[in-house]
Amino acid sequence: MSQTFLPPKWLEQLCDPYAVLGISVTAEDRQILKRYHTLAKLLHPDRHTKSSNPDEELATAIFSHLINPAYEQLKHQHKRYAAIATLLSEARVLQQQALSSESAIAQEMREMSTPEAELFYEEAIACYAEAQYKSLHQFYQVTQQISTLNLVYLDLHKPHLFLPQKPLTIIPEVEVKTVEPTLCENTNVKPVLKNYAQRHYERAIEYTRLTKWTLAVQELRDAIKLEPNNSDYYALLGFVHLQQKLLGMARVYITQALKLNPQDSLALKCASKLKIQPGEKANPKSIAKALSIAALLSAFKDGKRSQVKC
Missing domain, CATH: 1.25.40.10 (Tetratricopeptide repeat domain)
Known part of the structure; x- marks a missing residue:
């Protein structure tokens, strides 16, 4: 395989641009931009110009044909909604499939309560993102895991949380009373901001x-x-x-x-x-859940691809 051209199955991952960038489907503009800058520093062709890295061509291909298109899709809000709509359709299909086809970490998330699944999901995405581009040859497998988690998360939540809301068309009739204009001594009254x-x-x-x-x-x-x-x-x-x-x-x-x-x-x-x-200092992660995620990801971090069940 020429490293300059990515295999078709890799390019198909653009259907989930969130997974390609290694971020959750709840990521906001700032998080998307920050992750893109991180990947740009890691994979941009300029980083390899003075090195003899054998993965230079592969890094360039991934950055040009996957990272850039994924970012271009997510930085525009209307395109982001389109991506979520596509993923929601895939999530409904995934719901009808046997759970045996999912990874252990995805099955574990399905068994949690909604608030617990939310925290677990964010932690899992963060751990996978850390391992995603450490080895470019394992990128495909890790991205698949992220995409599966995204679909499970969307399946567990109501679609209206992720798509733009349509304005209500039914407005109750309000009696309009004519009010005579009056002079007010204080003309600098500021509107009260709602908390x-x-x-x-x-x-x-x-x-x-x-x-x-x-x-x-x-x-x-x-x-x-x-x-x-x-x-x-x-x-x-x-x-x-x-x-x-x-x-x-x-x-x-x-x-x-x-x-x-x-x-x-x-x-x-x-x-x-x-x-x-x-x-006692605040710890943003639940220790028990973080350890369970780390155990499942240890193969990626240690470079032992065969030990990971995809």
Whole structure:
């Protein structure tokens, strides 16, 4: 095989540009651009001009025929929606297939609760991405695993979370009253900005009271995206995970809440139950899940391709 031209089965992976770049389907613009820059530094032809790397041609081909087209597709929002729509169709097909055709890590994710699967999915993608281009000859197998995880994740979630929402066409009739214009002494009145993060938090509190854990988690994740330094959001998210007996994730969020506010009352109560020591540093990964992923990926990282079940 000439290294300048990639085999057709490699080019077919462009149907999942997220997998080609080694990112999750929830990746935002900043994450997509950051990953592209990382791969550009690793695979760009200029990096090999003064070296005698035998994989120079293969790296150039992968960068030119896979990385660049995948990035071009994902950097445009409308093309990104088209890619998600295609993957959703494939996810429905995957759902009808026997689970035996999936990797062990994909089957493990299917058996998890929704919030646990979300954290596991992000961790798995990160681990696969680390190994994806370390050996260019293993790129195809690793990318296949990422693509499978993407399809399983999409299958476990509602499609409307990933596609643009259509505006509501039914608008209730509102009685319009004629108001006589009046002069106002204060003409510099500024509109009151709505705190959408607080609204997510308040809905999460209500869902927590109703023990609707999945809905509470989603609201809190949205709140954290808007206000990433609010300890109340992390504390309640840790409490929700604790109620679900997801102790690893509970520790992550409670530790982060205490890092932001050591006096947060809810975080302190949960910390005592989780036996979190004062000053303990936040760890963004659940240790148990990270270890299980690392075990499945050890063959890629050690370069022992035959040990990995694809």
